[in-house]
Amino acid sequence: MAYVTIPFVDLSFQHEPLQASIEQLWRDCIAQGQFILGPHLAAFEQAFAEASGVAYGIGLASGTDALALGMRAAGIQAGDEVLVPANTFIATLIGILRTGATPVLVDCDPDTALIDLNAAVKKITPQTKAIAPVHLYGQLVAPQALKDFAQSHNLLIIEDAAQSHLAHRDGVTAGSIGTLAAYSFYPSKNLGAMGDGGMVLTNDAEIASKLRAYRNYGAREKYIHQEWGTNSRLDNLQAAVLCLKLPHLRAWNIARNQRAQEYTAALTPLPGICPLANHSGLGHSYHLYVIRVQPPLHREQLQAALTEAGIQTGIHYPIPCHLQPAYQFLGYQPGDFPVAEQLAAEILSLPMYPGLTSAQVEAVVAAIRDRLPQ
Ligand SMILES: Cc1ncc(COP(=O)(O)O)c(C=O)c1O
Numbered sequence: 001m002a003y004v005t006i007p008f009v010d011l012s013f014q015h016e017p018l019q020a021s022i023e024q025l026w027r028d029c030i031a032q033g034q035f036i037l038g039p040h041l042a043a044f045e046q047a048f049a050e051a052s053g054v055a056y057g058i059g060l061a062s063g064t065d066a067l068a069l070g071m072r073a074a075g076i077q078a079g080d081e082v083l084v085p086a087n088t089f090i091a092t093l094i095g096i097l098r099t100g101a102t103p104v105l106v107d108c109d110p111d112t113a114l115i116d117l118n119a120a121v122k123k124i125t126p127q128t129k130a131i132a133p134v135h136l137y138g139q140l141v142a143p144q145a146l147k148d149f150a151q152s153h154n155l156l157i158i159e160d161a162a163q164s165h166l167a168h169r170d171g172v173t174a175g176s177i178g179t180l181a182a183y184s185f186y187p188s189k190n191l192g193a194m195g196d197g198g199m200v201l202t203n204d205a206e207i208a209s210k211l212r213a214y215r216n217y218g219a220r221e222k223y224i225h226q227e228w229g230t231n232s233r234l235d236n237l238q239a240a241v242l243c244l245k246l247p248h249l250r251a252w253n254i255a256r257n258q259r260a261q262e263y264t265a266a267l268t269p270l271p272g273i274c275p276l277a278n279h280s281g282l283g284h285s286y287h288l289y290v291i292r293v294q295p296p297l298h299r300e301q302l303q304a305a306l307t308e309a310g311i312q313t314g315i316h317y318p319i320p321c322h323l324q325p326a327y328q329f330l331g332y333q334p335g336d337f338p339v340a341e342q343l344a345a346e347i348l349s350l351p352m353y354p355g356l357t358s359a360q361v362e363a364v365v366a367a368i369r370d371r372l373p374q
Helices: 013-031 039-052 063-073 088-096 118-119 143-153 204-215 236-267 298-306 325-332 338-346 358-369
Strands: 056-060 081-087 102-107 126-131 156-162 180-184 198-202 219-221 273-275 289-293 348-349
Touching: 013 338, 039 056, 039 081, 039 198, 039 219, 039 236, 056 063, 056 204, 063 180, 063 204, 081 088, 081 180, 088 102, 088 298, 102 325, 118 143, 126 143, 156 298, 180 298, 198 204, 198 219, 204 289, 219 325, 236 358, 289 338, 338 348
Parallel strands: 081 102, 081 126, 126 156, 156 180
Antiparallel strands: 056 198, 180 198, 273 289, 289 348
């Protein structure tokens, strides 16, 4: 393995300035002995909901739980169908399947990799209950088009906002479009904890109340279990970290966006390199910076050359959901989602994180340029 000069993600820029405060808060938490459903959780739920312009936040154990429990709280159940892009992280599907509902996969737009609403229309049946758009890589699915689509087909919108904390498009912030939105605070997310974590944002008081019960064994009052439940709570130590990070999130998103603009300006003229389109300007939170690699370049060769040059890259995601071994029972075949399949073969995620410098972006671009036929 070559020496890494530019990592894919580097969290030290976020953590170094906050480390002393995090340690102090954690010491305080230890002294207070409040680890579960503690004061930092309530503070973070309120702060993140407010920042996103949504009424309620319910902290949960992970983004996957946020999807699964959120959909359950919204009334999605066995017999229902939920529209979902074929090219998402598998957790979106897992969330739907955990309610007992059936995920109905939809192809995506080749320019943005976001769900193609024209393709989604063709998948609607009398059982379709919801659409689960994924604001993939940090870009929102066009909010008005999404609302019009859901309204005209009488569908709930469950936003998978795991990659789009405080991203916005056309004046609309992630999490404020649908019935509810699910977030992940996995460490490398735009807003990341130091462990697993998730949240549902919703304007619906009843859904919020159900989720508070679901995450706590179905109890609204201790030892009285009036409904279904599980154990899924964002813990107080993680919430304390997230509270400290949240005030920096907008600046971190802007820093990502600026580096993305530099990548795009430098890479767009190169033959064989096609950055995904940004239709949301500064509102794109660039959880990932993704290019398509086409002839005369070859994705695997380019990735190997970058690795050799000490530049880490990723592929998000190399196998679309319908071709994953565990989900063959859904009955899809190769060729069912040609755009998602082509993207899976061409996409490459370049280093992206707040703290990435312009000089590092230039070094990545130079290494790509070196691979072009002379
Ligand atoms: C689009 C998407 N949905 C859902 C999840 C699941 O979140 P978690 O890992 O917190 O369960 C993730 C991230 O891991 C994600 O990227």
